[in-house]
Amino acid sequence: MITGAHAILYSADAEADRAFLKDLLGTRTVDAGGGWLIIGLPPAEVAVHPTDGEPEHELYLICDDVEATAADLRARGVGVDPVTDQGWGLLTAIHLPGGGRLGMYEPRHPVAAGS
Incomplete structure (x- = not known):
């Protein structure tokens, strides 16, 4: 049974971004060893979009009021x-x-996260 998802961001300054x-x-955060910080995400969802180009992956944070945030x-x-x-x-x-x-x-479409 799948219990979660793990996203990876590649960075020129990983420590600062963490x-x-x-x-x-x-x-919540955990140290996976040697100071390797893993940061908990809020509830998440995944969508699959068609492409004519090379497959790629993206990560977006969702908020209720993007202007205020x-x-x-x-x-x-x-x-x-x-x-x-x-x-x-x-966006x-x-x-x-x-x-x-x-x-x-700030989505205008129904969201699955937290359902």
Whole structure:
């Protein structure tokens, strides 16, 4: 029986991104050994989209109010892209200390997480 999912982000500064995500998410963390921090995620869901190109994978955080969450993050000094209306939801990206971006959106579609 599958009991969860494990997402991996690759980073130019993994230590900084781990500390950032630990603070951002405020969820349980565990040390998998040698300081290798694993951060708990909020309830999650997975979707499979068709592609004509090479298969790829993406990770997005979901929030109830993307404008308010983005404003809170900006007030804390976090870089956040402008919010755009995609029809299916309001989308932005959080700038990670290691140089990457992590998508965040407010869905307008039904969500399976927490059901």
